[in-house]
Amino acid sequence: MAEPVVTVDGWSALHDTRHFDWTAWKSISEDERNQAINEFQELIKQWETVEENKEGSHNIFKVVGNKADLMFIFLRETMDELEEIKTAINKTVLGDFLIPGYSYVSIIEMTMHDPMKAGDDRELSPYVKERLKPTMPKWEHACFYPMSRRRDSDANWFTIDKEERTRLLYEHGMTGRQYAGKVKEIITGSIGLDEWEWGVTLFAHDPLQFKKIVYEMRFDEVTTKYAEFGDFIMGNYLATDELGDYLALS
Numbered sequence: 001m002a003e004p005v006v007t008v009d010g011w012s013a014l015h016d017t018r019h020f021d022w023t024a025w026k027s028i029s030e031d032e033r034n035q036a037i038n039e040f041q042e043l044i045k046q047w048e049t050v051e052e053n054k055e056g057s058h059n060i061f062k063v064v065g066n067k068a069d070l071m072f073i074f075l076r077e078t079m080d081e082l083e084e085i086k087t088a089i090n091k092t093v094l095g096d097f098l099i100p101g102y103s104y105v106s107i108i109e110m111t112m113h114d115p116m117k118a119g120d121d122r123e124l125s126p127y128v129k130e131r132l133k134p135t136m137p138k139w140e141h142a143c144f145y146p147m148s149r150r151r152d153s154d155a156n157w158f159t160i161d162k163e164e165r166t167r168l169l170y171e172h173g174m175t176g177r178q179y180a181g182k183v184k185e186i187i188t189g190s191i192g193l194d195e196w197e198w199g200v201t202l203f204a205h206d207p208l209q210f211k212k213i214v215y216e217m218r219f220d221e222v223t224t225k226y227a228e229f230g231d232f233i234m235g236n237y238l239a240t241d242e243l244g245d246y247l248a249l250s
């Protein structure tokens with residue numbers, strides 16, 4: 001029967017991309033630039049405390065290509081906190097140079113589709129807890145894209161039986177498991193929150209693995225028949241202590 005599947009939901013997620021106004025940045029003095037960097041590093045320290053306390057997680061990436069310059073990813077217990085973070089960034093001096101670009105709002109989600117976990121109370125298992133409220137890996141690269149399930153008359157994800165959806169996602173999971181240690185994924189649900197139905201955030205040491213996994217999954221029936229994709233954004237990890245170098249002009 002085409003019935004909804006139960007989801008277990010975790011932290012809220014904000015993918016916040018910014019264009020950096022290099023022209024304006026070059027027009028202020030070195031002292032002003034250093035003050036702006038120091039002030040921003042204090043803000044990052046607050047995020048680090050939240051992460052150490054396992055109350056959220058954050059990552060910053062230098063975006064390759066011109067869709068943005070930086071992509072911030074924040075995970076928090078509530079949407080209120082995500083909005084406060086965005087506003088806190090905008091209130092800093094550096095925020096004047098961080099021009100808001102594309103953003104994506106979603107909530108970490110796991111479904112009860114996985115037959116390997118059937119019978120478990122997924123909400124109670126430490127594995128599920130870690131997946132719903134994860135500390136994001138500080139790996140070298142990330143790739144984010146939104147996606148939806150197709151709703152064509154001859155291929156409609158929302159009209160097929162739950163058992164069939166479970167079978168298709170099981171096959172998908174088996175492909176994914178071959179990338180253990182190479183690709184980590186965070187799947188966020190965004191129905192009712194943003195334009196697409198899911199957000200896919202992938203982490204890897206080697207960006208070639210993004211191309212490989214996404215290509216290989218194109219041949220899984222669940223993707224071939226039922227997946228539609230938005231724009232991809234790829235970035236390189238920016239550690240807090242590298243922010244000064246990233247923004248240095250000489």
Ligand code: VOV
Nearest residue numbers: 110111113114169173176177183184185198200214217223
């Ligand atoms: C890194 C590898 C990897 C692994 C191990 C993995 C496993 C799994 C499992 C076991 C499950 C189902 C249970 C659950 O936990 O929800 C899912 C669920 C999902 N996935 Fe996935 N996925 C991966 C990776 C992975 C990728 C690369 C993509 C993008 C698809 C592509 O073609 O580019 C993706 C998408 C999704 C989505 C949109 C969902 C929710 C679909 C829905 O309709 O409900 N996913 N996924």
